[in-house]
Amino acid sequence: MGDLYLAISSIDEDRIVAPLETAICVLTHQYLDSPTNVKIHLVVQEDESRQSHVSFKKSGMVFDLLRDIPPPASYCLTPVFNLEDGISCVAGLCSVLRQIIKHADEQWKHLLGFREACLVACAEVSMWTKFCEVDIVAAAKEVIADWPANRTSLPLQLARLEAHLSQPIRVHNVGKFKDQSHKYAEGPLFLVTDLILAVPVYVIMEKLQLWTEGKIALTAKWALVILDEHGFRSHVAQLEFERCELHRSWDLPAVVRSSLYKRDPTRYKPRHKIFTQQSDIESSMEIVSGVVAVEYEDPFGCHVELPPDIPLPDVPDKRLDRKIQQLSNLAKSTLKVSKANDLIVDFCSGSGHLGFIIAHALPSCSVVLLDNKEKSLDRARERREELGLNNVYIVQANLDYFVGKFQVGVSLHACGVASDLVIQKCLQSKASLVVCPCCYGGIQTNHVIQYPQSPEYKECGLTERGYIVLGHCADQAGTEQGERGMKLVDTDRCLLAKSQGYCVSLAKLIPHSCTTRNNLIVAVI
Structure with missing residues (x-):
């Protein structure tokens, strides 16, 4: 049940x-x-x-x-x-x-769908899941709430769906399908995506009376298949909302004629990529040279003793020692900042290596393993039962869906922007944070985080493009320039926390050789 x-x-x-x-x-x-x-x-x-x-x-x-x-x-x-x-x-x-x-x-x-993989990718990484879960739903809500009487343009997301349906299907063993047009949202098969999309599309089509609108003929044809051939009309017909009284002439917003699938080669545009030159790196470093960098200290809580029987991570033997060293550093810092009865969230937890050590060492606290990968958390459930840890909850969700009140947030090697999302979530909740960032080169423009983040970096004139260059530089693992890039990016993160009243520590994991991504940020409110 x-x-x-x-x-x-x-x-x-x-x-x-x-x-x-x-x-x-x-x-x-x-x-x-x-x-x-x-x-x-x-x-x-x-x-x-x-x-x-x-x-x-x-x-x-x-x-x-x-x-x-x-x-x-x-x-x-x-x-x-x-x-x-x-x-x-x-x-x-x-x-x-x-x-x-x-x-x-x-x-x-x-x-x-095939291998039960339909919409298994989360909205943070899949354009298709984001379209189904966020974009088209938001468009329908906008239409319901207030679609101005003088507006002549159709919703942008409807134009994106029409463009998607005009493209060839992209499915496993596509060659065995003679008809490679989109009868359904994901190609030749009726899937859960069709049910999800049918509701907001029905709302938009009904509200604006678009069933005979030629500019979205493919969308109308698809919707009628779901509503009538698959018997979904009797369900959506229950919905009540105000309809527009008059038909009008509509314009279709211009969109790129490509599909919405997670991997579509037609969207690969090398000229739009950021390629970092040495001169770009030197320019960004010069711009921030006037900002006093946060200096490295001993890892926060490095003298804390962990229990001798901590749960060992479930990794190959050749990685085991280095993984234990990484986890021990973060676990010690977490023990140092935590109090009895705290709720501790292991963000981007994977199968729970760090969270299980913390839960074992702090039985009076509750630990949440938060990740958006279904398979990883399936393994976490198995390990929780094997370890007999009753103070662990498991949450499959994107970071922005988590709204619980917590006291400590931890994260080991959350990739790129994810580390900044974790830090932001902790700052918003006035929670202490223990973060070891990763994939600095994965930092990119997004709708949540604006780079640079700290007042000091903004005031010195560093642009978002210049900040991303520092991230690319930081990915030169094991080089002097790469180390400097890591320190500069993490200085921005530390200064952001300081500007919000936190006491901040920046350190290197012990031993440094346990990983090339070995910076540790601890911030306590």
């Missing part, structure tokens, strides 16, 4: 008003013949964006109303799915729908 927690804004005798994500989950659950081993819990939550909500029929639904969500689901934004083990949860629309299908009758497993 799994527990599905969904947010609503109101409920009466006949109808429920809720965010679109809740409606997608409910309608999909009903389409799958309402599997009895998925228990639905509705939670009334205040939401400033209620004008973008939809209503749907309450009749036929089996659910209960809750005031509070239990952990670990309470640590995440809804929709969220607590697994039957009571210590694991899954957050994020696509991952939650995958769980609903896994708990449904065997006849629906085909919706997960």
